[in-house]
Amino acid sequence: MTSTMNLNLDLYKAALLKRAAECRNDLEDVRKDVAIENTAEVMEQGIRAADREVAMERMETAYRQLRQVESALSRMERDEYGICLKCEDDIGQKRLDALPWAVLCVACQETAERLRGSGAALRRAA
Template sequence: MTITLDRPLSTDIGEMLHDRHREAVEQHAAQIREIEASRRSVQDVGDVVDLGSRAAETSETDMVAEALHQQVLRLEAAIARHEAGGFGVCASCDGEIPAGRLEIMPWATHCVPCGQSADRRR
């Protein structure tokens, strides 16, 4: 079953997923470029304080890059579910995932009640 959003969007769901995926890939690539530039500039560090500051910035940038990478993977999975006809169907109860949830988190695999149950088990 494929879910359609209640409110009209400027594009269909598949296009929205591909657009969000492209944006996430671009953001991830920009973050990787920033990491590489930061690592190259470590050679220009003046003192220990500068080195510590750059290490903290690099760590934060690495975490952002990893989060963006995970978002890319979740969007790829959402695209695959959409193409297979299972987008918008809860993986636990086979119920409909609300359109509002899918607009905010298109990678959602659970309806709100099942998602909350899964969160409590973690």
């Protein structure tokens, strides 16, 4: 099944590759930060533990994003880019413009977030 939309795939591909590079940089940054923290940890255990939690969260976010981006790129290669994973509807150009790595349409994304509970919504609001 191929998207019925007339998407400029080159444009999205460029955006995805750029985002992937940013995520990898971010992961590398956090890894360095954590390495530095570990050596200082002995002296400032309390503060460092909190810092590390933030670093871990950043790493998780970057990692999750990277996986989304890579999945979008591989779907592009299979000619499935722009199709919702769940309902196989078009994701929609406006949504892809904002989130080139989106794999779900707005409706399915909302359902998925509801099922995941209020945690994600709360984090987003913060």
